Structure formats: C-alpha cells, structure tokens
Amino acid sequence: MTNLDQTPLLSVEALNKSFGRQAACRDVSFELWPGEVLGIVGESGSGKSTLLNAIAGRLSVDSGKVLYRTGGNDIIDLAAASEAQRRHLMRTEWGFVQQHARDGLRMTFSAGANIGERLMALGQKHYGSLRDTALDWLQAVEIAPDRIDDLPRTFSGGMQQRLQIARNLVTRPRIVLMDEPTGGLDVSVQARLLDLIRRLVQEHNVACIVVTHDLGVARLLAHRLMVMRRGQVVEAGLTDQLLDDPQHAYTQLLVSSVLSV
C-alpha cells in the first residue's frame, strides 16, 4: 500500500438500516484508506450486500454517516448528499461491480459502447478517442481487441465480468465496490479474474470494498477483513491475522467450515 494520507477516503459511522422489523445493518462503522482493499465476509443474509448498497447510495440509510473525501479533498456525507451529487460521484469517482455482469452492463450495446458510456456521460464527444480508450481497456482486461463491436451476450461469463470491471475503471474511480465479483464463475475463471482484479487495483491505486462469502477470495484480494453476522460487524482486522487466528466464535466457525482439498 502506498499513498496513505492522513484522513481516510471513506469513513462510515454508526450506519443503521432496517427493513421493517428486520435489522440489516446495525451500528456499522469502519474506515477505508486510499488504495486499500477491504473484504466483507459473512453468511448469506448477514447484511453484506445491504451495507454495500447503502454505502453506494442505492438504499437510503436509517441513521449514520457515510463520509467520503472527494478528489477535491472535500468531505461530504453521502447519506445526506443530494441525489444529483451522489449520482455524479457514482459515475465518476466510484465504481460498482455487480455480481451478475448483466445487471452492470448494457447487454444490447457493444463492448466498446459499454466501456465508453461513463466517458460519454462526462461529455466526451470524440468517437475516435472513445474507441482508442475502449481498445486500451479491452487489452487491460485481457479481452481480444477484435471483440470491441460484439455484444456482451456473445461473451463468456468471465469475459462479461471483466468487461464490467473495465467499464467501471475507465473513469479512474477512487473507490470500487464489488458485490461477489467472482460468484457464479468456475474455479479456473475465478482465479484468472482474481489475478486481474489484484493487478488493476495495484496499478490504478483504487480502494475497494469486496463483498464475498468465499474466504479464499477474501484471502487473495483483501488487505483487511470485516466479518458480519446478523447485521453486525463481529470481528475486523488484517486478513491473514483474522483468518489464521480468529477470535470470535462465529469467525472460528466460518474459518473451520472452509472445505480443503
């Protein structure tokens, strides 16, 4: 990790979100520093995805703060920010990689158009340079450049996921949120995708929050881990430390339940 500044990029303070009587996130607080990859693990229904969606502004929060330090070094509370401001940040300084690539891609538009969309939304209106950028990014995510005019539905699952990552990284975001980025992919494709994400995260120095239920993915990607259960963070710490020496009973259970071959 490099470029650690004095203030965190994102700090979440006492975030609460419930659906009726069901509390999905209870008093969640954490900080994210530039260039850091934070993993959120836990069983299904533990509130991981709700937390991610709440941070991204896709869900309104009941209480708490989501303080983000922008590129211009202003601190804004995303939970209270205007929708216009939030949507602008989501298109520029933030990225969101969905579990299912088809939720994050425009399936009826070619790969090149998918990569160029964020740039066009920012007002780039030169076809030639949009295309050059798209070619560069296809290369960066290991997709053959001659697939630039093909529709994402002609791509394999792994390629779609890589295209989605390229589409998000094209504006050089400072934070990328990933919801189970390797879910539903077979093991060899998963490994390749993990390598790619690790490389891109390092090259572009983006901070990531990766939600996963797969401890192997967490071990490979994350610098730091947060274990969630029933909407609460039960344990947090450096990945290796936490997985090698789990303190909380639930983390111990989680670690011991991983199948080893």
Place this chain on the structure above:
Amino acid sequence: MSVQQNYRTGATLAGYNFAFLDEQTKRMLRRAILKAVAIPGYQVPFGSREMPLPYGWGTGGMQVTAAVIGSKDVLKVIDQGADDTTNAVSIRRFFVRMTNVATTEKTRAATLIQTRHRVPEIPLSEGQILVYQVPIPEPLRWLEPRETETRKMHALSEYGVMHVKLYEDIAQHGHISTAYDYPVVVNGRYLMRCSPIPKFDTPKLNMNPALQLFGAGREKRIYAVPPYTEVKPLDFEDHPFEVERWPESCALCGAGDSFLDEVILDDKGSRMFVCSDTDYCGERREAGHTGRMSAPYKAEAAE
C-alpha cells in the same frame, strides 16, 4: 340535421362543442401547452381524451390542434408531406365538421398546420403554429425502460447514454445511421424527440419563427419548441450531424433541395424520386419548373 347538410350550410355538427372537446378539456390542454412553451423541450403530462380515432393515428396532435384552433384559423393537415393521404384527409375533414374553419393546402396560407412525419419545405413564418403527432415522446425510452428513471435523467441532464446509441450506430454502420426521430437538445437543456420526422427536417426546427407544438395522445405528453429557440442535434466531433442526400432531383419539379420519396415504377428496377411535400412540388411546377419525367408528359399534352 344530417351531417351532409351541416357540411354545406357551414354550421358545426349539432350536439358537439366547437372543435369537439369540451371547454374544460381545452382549458386543461392550454395550460399544459403554456407550460410546455415556458419550458422548451420539457414533456408536460396531460389528461389525454379519447378521440374518434385509434391511438397512433394522431390523437395527440388532434387534441393540441383542437385546443389552439379558432374560428378564423386556416388549417392545413399533412401526412408524410402530402395533403391528400388518408390520415391527412380524415383529420382535415374532422376539423371542418367540428369547427367549420377554412382549410388550405398552401403552406404560406395556413395559420395552423398539423403534421405527421414531415416539416413543410416552404419556411414557416411568425404567427404560424405547427402541430406534430408524436407516437413516443420519451427520447430515452429504448435506453431506459423505467419512467421514474428517465424523468430523473431529464431532471439531472444525464444524457450521456444517448451518445452511447449514436456510438453504437457508428460502430455497427460506420456512420450515424439514425435516420428519423433524431435526438436533439432544445435550448441547451432538454433532450427531445422531434417526432418521427426524417433527419433532413431536423435543422428546420432550429430558430424557427413558428411555434412548434408536439402532442402524444397515448403517452399523454405535450411538449413545445417556442419561436426562435435553439434546437441542436446530438453528434460526435469527428462524426458531425449530416442530413440525407439523394442521387437525383425531383422527377416532377426538378427540386434538389427537398426531401424526396423513392417510388418503384415496375419490376425491372426503374424508379423515380419525387418531393414528399406535395404543396412544395406543385408550387414549383406551377412556376414552370420541370423534372426528368415531367417534360415529356407536358410535350404530349401540348400536341
């Protein structure tokens, strides 16, 4: 009294209000139109009424026309540029029965023009009103199916995705292949669909001295381009907006500056190009202009 008698005597049909709609409905429509004029390009919702015509046949345009027509108006109705096609004839007849206004085929003589899919070739002037029939008012519809989301996108001017569509055109066809209903930005603010007019007509919307009103009956939206408003088609820096061109000029009047329809003449591949605007073509022929196929006919007639 029968309909036919009415038609002759000049009185409007008994039992119907002037211009078919009741006064409260017209009031509601006029309020929507005023709002639309105040916010150029913004789609104003209105309570669309059932018209004696199926949706998709110009019910939106008819309601707008009914709301603005007065007894002294001179009405012209065109469909694809022609005054004598089914849709134009039936709508014109409807308004004659319901208002007994004078009608014309001359663009210059009309005060109110309802149109489907064309802007007249003869430039409009101040004081004229052009009413468009609009099937789908939302330019972002095929890119974003949710109405709540498209409204938000309009509110926040998030129009980047429209360029994605034009990008896709170039990527697949080598040029912007969108040929009609070309996306435009009105007054530097709202993205607008200019109804399915060919892109040949799109530049005519810009800084037009006439008032342009758009009515979508099924979708229940009215929008407007007030006189002398900037209307800018979207494009790329290296792929600028261009209008269609034809290999020939009009076969009847020889016009090289009008929108031409291609007419297949036989099964051996012969064809002719002819002005889609019948009034414009007729006016030119009256003035003595001839085209590739009009000359021999005239010669025959002279013999």
